[in-house]
Amino acid sequence: MATASVQPSLNPRAAAHSLAVPTSNTQSLRDMRINTSGPSLRAMFLRAVDPSRPASWSAAVADLLSSGDPVAALAVFAAALRANPAALRPALPPAFRAAAAATSLAAGRQLHLLALRSGLFPSDPFSASALLHMYHHCSRPFDARKVFDEIPSPNPVIITAMASGYVRNNLLLPSLALFRTLLVSGSAMAVDEAAALVAFSASARVSDRGITASLHALIAKIGLDMDAGVVNTMLDAYAKGGGRDLGTARKVFDMMDKDVVSWNSMIALYAQNGLSAEALRLYGSMLNVGGGIRCNAVTFSAVLLACAHAGTIQTGKRIHNQVVRMGLEENVYVGTSVVDMYSKCGRVEMARKAFERIKKKNVLSWSAMITGYGMHGHGQQALDVFNEMKRSGQNPNYITFISVLAACSHAGLLDKGRYWYKTMKKEFGIEPGVEHLGCMVDLLGRAGCLDEAYGLIKEMKIKPDAAIWGALLSACRIHKNVELAEISVKRLFELDTTNCGYYVLLSNIYAEAGMWKDVERMRVLVKTRGIEKPPGYSSVELKGKTHVFYVGDNIHPQHKEIYSYLGKLLERMQEAGYVPNTSSVLHDLDEEEKESAVRIHSEKLAVAFALMNQVPGSIIHVIKNLRVCTDCHTAIKFISRISGREIIVRDLQRFHHFKDGSCSCGDYW
DNA sequence: CTAGGGTTAG
Numbered sequence: 001m002a003t004a005s006v007q008p009s010l011n012p013r014a015a016a017h018s019l020a021v022p023t024s025n026t027q028s029l030r031d032m033r034i035n036t037s038g039p040s041l042r043a044m045f046l047r048a049v050d051p052s053r054p055a056s057w058s059a060a061v062a063d064l065l066s067s068g069d070p071v072a073a074l075a076v077f078a079a080a081l082r083a084n085p086a087a088l089r090p091a092l093p094p095a096f097r098a099a100a101a102a103t104s105l106a107a108g109r110q111l112h113l114l115a116l117r118s119g120l121f122p123s124d125p126f127s128a129s130a131l132l133h134m135y136h137h138c139s140r141p142f143d144a145r146k147v148f149d150e151i152p153s154p155n156p157v158i159i160t161a162m163a164s165g166y167v168r169n170n171l172l173l174p175s176l177a178l179f180r181t182l183l184v185s186g187s188a189m190a191v192d193e194a195a196a197l198v199a200f201s202a203s204a205r206v207s208d209r210g211i212t213a214s215l216h217a218l219i220a221k222i223g224l225d226m227d228a229g230v231v232n233t234m235l236d237a238y239a240k241g242g243g244r245d246l247g248t249a250r251k252v253f254d255m256m257d258k259d260v261v262s263w264n265s266m267i268a269l270y271a272q273n274g275l276s277a278e279a280l281r282l283y284g285s286m287l288n289v290g291g292g293i294r295c296n297a298v299t300f301s302a303v304l305l306a307c308a309h310a311g312t313i314q315t316g317k318r319i320h321n322q323v324v325r326m327g328l329e330e331n332v333y334v335g336t337s338v339v340d341m342y343s344k345c346g347r348v349e350m351a352r353k354a355f356e357r358i359k360k361k362n363v364l365s366w367s368a369m370i371t372g373y374g375m376h377g378h379g380q381q382a383l384d385v386f387n388e389m390k391r392s393g394q395n396p397n398y399i400t401f402i403s404v405l406a407a408c409s410h411a412g413l414l415d416k417g418r419y420w421y422k423t424m425k426k427e428f429g430i431e432p433g434v435e436h437l438g439c440m441v442d443l444l445g446r447a448g449c450l451d452e453a454y455g456l457i458k459e460m461k462i463k464p465d466a467a468i469w470g471a472l473l474s475a476c477r478i479h480k481n482v483e484l485a486e487i488s489v490k491r492l493f494e495l496d497t498t499n500c501g502y503y504v505l506l507s508n509i510y511a512e513a514g515m516w517k518d519v520e521r522m523r524v525l526v527k528t529r530g531i532e533k534p535p536g537y538s539s540v541e542l543k544g545k546t547h548v549f550y551v552g553d554n555i556h557p558q559h560k561e562i563y564s565y566l567g568k569l570l571e572r573m574q575e576a577g578y579v580p581n582t583s584s585v586l587h588d589l590d591e592e593e594k595e596s597a598v599r600i601h602s603e604k605l606a607v608a609f610a611l612m613n614q615v616p617g618s619i620i621h622v623i624k625n626l627r628v629c630t631d632c633h634t635a636i637k638f639i640s641r642i643s644g645r646e647i648i649v650r651d652l653q654r655f656h657h658f659k660d661g662s663c664s665c666g667d668y669w
Numbered sequence: 670c671t672a673g674g675g676t677t678a679g
Contacts, residue, residue: 055670055671058670058671059670062671090670090671093671093672094671097672125672126671126672127672128672129672129673130671130672132672132673133672133673155672156673157672157673158672158673159673160672160673160674161672161673162673163673164673164674165673192673193674194673194674195673195674196674197673197674197675198673198674198675200675201674201675229674229675230674230675232675232676233674233675233676235676236675236676260676261675261676262676263676264676264677265675265676266676267676268676268677269676297677298676298677299676299677300677301676301677301678302676302677304677304678305677305678332678333677333678334677334678335678336677336678336679337677337678339678340678340679362678364678364679365678367678367679368678368679370679371679398679399678399679400679402679403679406679435679
């Protein structure tokens with residue numbers, strides 16, 4: 001955001017004229033008149049102002065701010081100073097909040113000066129708390145701290161404002177320390193609902209176990225544990241903070257006096273933790289036994305997240321219908337969730353339709369659409385949306401570039417990926433993070449540019465994570481680079497020794513290089529370290545019900561029929577030229593046993609189940625919790641040809657659209 | 670007259 005750093009002048013009236021305001025290319029207030037997002041709105045408020053009444057000015061600033069136009073609010077504040085200097089006192093706090101909302105540090109600093117010169121700071125507590133708020137919102141917690149230290153005896157509201165700003169900037173222990181000063185201050189009223197809420201929101205992000213529970217005990221002693229707002233945050237803290245105790249969160253939820261936020265929080269917590277069925281069940285009880293509590297936009301966001309995760313397209317559609325009926329499809333949060341849901345349920349064209357219906361798209365709506373196209377391997381369409389986004393005036397952010405680079409990587413767009421990785425910093429000032437690097441290593445590695453990928457990792461300022469070394473390792477597998485594979489594994493095992501996939505990869509690399517001793521070493525390592533593959537499972541939705549299949553499933557009521565169906569199918573596949581590939585099996589088994597090990601992989605069972613039960617000709621959707629193994633990938637290609645069916649498989653990373661014997665991923669994933 | 674508060678989105 002372009003802001004002017006104008007030297008503030010000495011008297012408040014003159015300072016107002018040079019107040020920096022955050023418009024794209026505007027430097028001073030004078031230009032603002034013709035260059036803000038809502039000139040007519042501002043004019044309307046200006047007409048309503050009685051210039052002789054200071055309170056009238058401050059009301060206009062506050063109203064413009066709450067109507068979502070902080071830039072106009074700042075402009076009106078400047079006009080107020082010109083018209084009536086007495087307006088400074090009442091209008092300064094809302095002006096600070098406007099600078100905060102616009103995250104304009106330049107404007108905020110000039111207001112700070114204004115507060116100092118007029119003597120309002122530090123004597124006026126209202127200006128002081130607004131000033132703190134401004135620095136915290138502009139990501140300057142240490143400037144906020146300096147301000148805080150200059151306040152002679154900060155009252156509980158100011159202390160709470162400071163604590164909440166610390167949480168906002170992820171300074172959690174300092175925040176809790178401030179809360180402690182409130183506790184020991186001796187003043188009976190010092191800890192109130194707002195303070196308790198801030199404390200719990202801090203403990204929700206702290207990994208230490210037990211903090212939430214001890215806060216809970218304290219809060220109960222003060223008698224604040226009946227307030228729904230406080231308890232809602234506590235619920236969140238139990239589930240997110242140290243221990244990630246969803247069970248206790250649920251207990252608190254069951255006992256409390258619930259409002260809509262309580263329901264939303266609990267549903268969201270389930271959804272975020274992958275417990276989609278629980279989330280949907282709770283949504284059902286909210287409608288049935290919720291005591292007349294109506295769901296809102298937040299509810300739908302959370303429920304749609306659950307659908308997206310589970311890939312339940314039928315349930316997702318039902319929820320979407322409900323969204324439309326309640327007139328929420330234009331809401332940016334809900335709309336973005338709908339886009340995400342459809343993308344993750346394999347319907348990227350429905351996602352696009354939902355995307356078009358969002359009234360005021362924000363950076364996350366655009367990013368979700370780019371991610372959607374990317375996951376389906378439509379790299380060019382993803383980049384088209386990215387271009388459209390920039391043309392519309394929406395600036396990309398850190399997340400957007402993850403979407404863009406992931407799309408390039410899924411579609412193998414090598415040059416585009418290189419270009420945007422370079423350009424994101426040069427043109428948009430966004431430093432690449434681990435996620436971006438991960439995409440690049442995947443993309444370069446897949447294309448065989450292993451040294452370039454390794455080079456990027458080495459020049460990275462931040463520490464690469466296990467996923468990055470894992471991506472390099474899997475590229476080493478494809479391009480048979482034993483030397484670099486060993487480097488990757490060394491780094492990898494410094495970070496994560498529990499992921500079985502890495503052992504399998506390295507073992508495969510050794511096997512393909514004929515290094516049988518090392519293959520054996522890997523096998524022993526897996527055994528002695530007691531490493532287990534997380535159980536693979538796949539799911540298929542049939543008539544609104546989700547059927548889950550595990551490897552070698554013998555729980556599903558139809559499992560016997562499925563195996564015999566699969567047996568016959570395998571015969572036809574082998575006639576068509578299918579040869580089982582058992583390289584993903586690391587156990588000490590003979591070839592025949594290995595073949596039976598891959599034969600019972602969950603995605604094969606799920607596909608067979610769908611073929612047996614779905615309407616002939618319908619598209620088959622399978623959701624898998626791991627990456628598709630090589631053998632299943634080949635097998636499903638054959639199945640798609642033999643059955644003439646379109647099969648869509650979502651794995652951990654992306655979608656595979658199988659049709660007529662080939663896959664949209666181009667056999668790299 | 671006014672200040673500090675939570676749940677949603679990749």
